[in-house]
Amino acid sequence: MNSYNSGLLFLYGVTLDINLNIKQIPRHRKQRKFPDVLTQQEIQTLIICSSNYWNMTLSRDPGDVQNDAEGVKTFQVLGKNMATLLKQVR
Numbered sequence: 001m002n003s004y005n006s007g008l009l010f011l012y013g014v015t016l017d018i019n020l021n022i023k024q025i026p027r028h029r030k031q032r033k034f035p036d037v038l039t040q041q042e043i044q045t046l047i048i049c050s051s052n053y054w055n056m057t058l059s060r061d062p063g064d065v066q067n068d069a070e071g072v073k074t075f076q077v078l079g080k081n082m083a084t085l086l087k088q089v090r
Contacts, residue, residue, distance in 0.1 A: 002028055049085050051078035 005025055012020040038046075055078055057071030065071065 004028060012073045047085065047089065049078065051075070051081060 003026060004088065005022070008025055009020060009022065012018045047062045051074050053070070053074045055074060057065045059065045059068060
């Protein structure tokens, strides 16, 4: 129950001594969203696929990614790990 409903209940119920049906008061609904910080339990339920190093490649010009051998290898390992994980989850 939000503070507006509590205020109305207090005003009518205590101050004015009027019995108010809580279901007649329209409630302000907030849009549900994911929390900014996850709880420890939520973190433990996450499925995370990792590689052998940071999942990034370095390039300055378009097409230079292919010249980053370490980055390409990292993404190959990541792709293989993702495929294995998806097979296990299914």
